[in-house]
Amino acid sequence: xxQPVLGLVASAIGIALALVxxxxxxxxxxxxxxxxxxxxxxxFQVMTVVIWGANPSFVxxxxxxxxxxxxxxxxxxxxxxxxxxxxxxxxEGMSPPGPIPSHFAVIxxxxxxxxxxxxxxxxxxxxxxxxxxxxLALLVGAYVLTWVIFRVFFDYTFMQGAPVYLASAPHxxxxxxxxxxxxxxxxxxxxxxxxxxxxxxxxxxxxxxxxALGLTWTVAAVLIAWLAMFxxxxxxxxxxxxxxxxxxxxxIFGSIIVLNxxxxxxxxxxxxxxxxxxxxxxxxxxxxxxxxxxRMAAPMLVGALTPGPPGYDFEVWLANALLSVTFPFLxxxxxxxxxxxxxxxx
Numbered sequence: 001x002x003q004p005v006l007g008l009v010a011s012a013i014g015i016a017l018a019l020v021x022x023x024x025x026x027x028x029x030x031x032x033x034x035x036x037x038x039x040x041x042x043x044f045q046v047m048t049v050v051i052w053g054a055n056p057s058f059v060x061x062x063x064x065x066x067x068x069x070x071x072x073x074x075x076x077x078x079x080x081x082x083x084x085x086x087x088x089x090x091x092e093g094m095s096p097p098g099p100i101p102s103h104f105a106v107i108x109x110x111x112x113x114x115x116x117x118x119x120x121x122x123x124x125x126x127x128x129x130x131x132x133x134x135x136l137a138l139l140v141g142a143y144v145l146t147w148v149i150f151r152v153f154f155d156y157t158f159m160q161g162a163p164v165y166l167a168s169a170p171h172x173x174x175x176x177x178x179x180x181x182x183x184x185x186x187x188x189x190x191x192x193x194x195x196x197x198x199x200x201x202x203x204x205x206x207x208x209x210x211x212a213l214g215l216t217w218t219v220a221a222v223l224i225a226w227l228a229m230f231x232x233x234x235x236x237x238x239x240x241x242x243x244x245x246x247x248x249x250x251x252i253f254g255s256i257i258v259l260n261x262x263x264x265x266x267x268x269x270x271x272x273x274x275x276x277x278x279x280x281x282x283x284x285x286x287x288x289x290x291x292x293x294x295r296m297a298a299p300m301l302v303g304a305l306t307p308g309p310p311g312y313d314f315e316v317w318l319a320n321a322l323l324s325v326t327f328p329f330l331x332x333x334x335x336x337x338x339x340x341x342x343x344x345x346x
Contacts, residue, residue, distance in 0.1 A: 001342045007262035010342055014261075014333050015290070018326035023301040027317065030302070032096030035320040039105035040086060041079030042328055043112040043142055048075065050116035051125075051135035054335040058132075068337035075336075086143075090150065091166065098164035103180050104150050109323075110187035111149070112142040118190060118221070119214030154179045178233075181240040182225055185248045189224035191255035193217060195283060196276030197264075239308070241315045245291070253322045254287025260334050294321055 001009060025034050048054060048071060059067045086108075087093060091101030115121070115138050124138040125131075154176040156169035172179070193201075198217075201207045207216050232243045258266060258279055267278040298305055298317065305314035333339065 001339075003265040004262055006339055006342055007257070007265070010333050010339055011257055011261045011330065014330040015326055018321070018329045019294075019297060019301060021329070022321050022325055025302075027302050027305065027313065028096070031313070031316055031320065035324045036087070036097045036102055036105055037079055037083050038320075038324040038328060039102070039109065040082040041075050042109050042324070043139060044075050044078040044082065045328055045331060046109070046112045046116055047135045047139045047142075049331060049335045051121050051138055052131055054338075056132055056135075064337055064340035068332070068340060071336045072332060082143075089147070090168070092168055094166070098166070100156055100159070100164065100166050100169050100176070103154065103176060104146065106180060107150065107183050108142055108146045110183050110190075111146045112139070113187055113190060114214075114218060114221075115142050115145075117194075118217040120210050122210040122214060149183075178229075178240050181233075181244045181248065182229055184244060184252070185228055186221045186225035188248045188251045188255070189221035189228070190217070191252060191259065191283070192224065192280060193220060194259055195255065195279035196272055199272040199276060202272075241312045242308075245315045245318045249319050249322055250287035250291040251283060252287070253290060253327065254283035254285070256327055256330055257286050257290070258283050261330055291318070291322065294318055 022030060048056070054071065055067070059070045062070060086105060087095065087097055087101055090104040091097050097105075115124070121134060121138055124141060125134045127134070127137065150172075151170045152172050153174055154170045154172045155174060156165065156176045157171055158175065159165040159169065170176075174182075198208070198213075201213065201216060207213055228247070229240075229243070232238050232247060233240055238246070258264065264279070266282055267275045270278060295318065298314070298321075302317065305317055307314035
């Protein structure tokens with residue numbers, strides 16, 4: 001198969017597998033240990049795909065599907081180790097994990113994306129020529145940086161007295177939920193810039209070198225996220241969690257489909273910025289359409305879910321179903337297995 005049929009069929013398979021997986025668990029199990037574990041696998045997966053090129057030396061001589069299977073097993077084992085460490089460091093070892101450690105597990109994902117993509121692995125790729133070492137160093141760095149951000153910027157005072165509150169919870173600068181939504185929205189802004197193939201940064205060669213690119217891209221993503229939340233949350237009064245699942249999460253999910261599953265081919269012959277505009281429109285339409293499908297499928301898969309405060313069960317389920325499960329499933333197919341068996345690749 002070739003694009004766009006390849007991306008369409010692979011996406012359909014990945015989404016079907018993800019929905020079947022989600023349906024296997026009760027809502028408490030899925031929103032607790034299952035989603036937390038899946039979140040713990042994603043940073044390792046991002047590092048594997050971006051820094052290792054989904055082809056580290058220990059699988060370089062293997063062909064598909066053996067290569068994909070080895071990478072999948074390594075990722076799942078790494079997820080177990082990370083799960084245990086993260087739960088003890090930020091969750092006081094309590095199981096099932098509550099919202100506070102789950103928020104930490106969520107924000108590690110955008111931080112890993114930023115270090116791997118926006119910063120191109122810098123400065124971790126400066127120390128030695130071994131990509132495996134650089135990748136693992138980046139992964140450790142992502143968790144350390146996330147812990148610092150978590151302690152400085154996240155505040156869970158509003159949860160005091162609730163059964164899910166932890167004595168070790170940070171009392172930082174901003175409401176924990178709002179800070180979470182802001183960081184994930186900044187990740188959506190990163191994907192927005194990818195839709196434009198880094199235009200207009202590409203117009204200035206000096207900006208395209210690290211660390212200038214990482215710094216410029218980070219500032220741009222933060223400003224876009226601030227503007228989006230100022231309009232959507234501050235001005236329009238949208239609940240941050242509703243904004244997350246209505247705007248941010250569908251955009252990220254649509255970006256994965258357009259940029260990864262369709263390999264940025266849908267507007268491939270167009271020049272920037274026209275290509276970026278078309279890509280962005282496709283991301284919005286596809287992301288919103290698939291989010292709607294998941295909304296409609298939720299009652300059939302897991303029964304009735306209560307939206308809104310205090311628990312936001314529906315919003316948390318939707319965000320996790322789309323990004324904690326379907327996203328890694330799609331990347332497993334596209335990167336780990338290189339679209340095997342739909343496309344013949346080594």
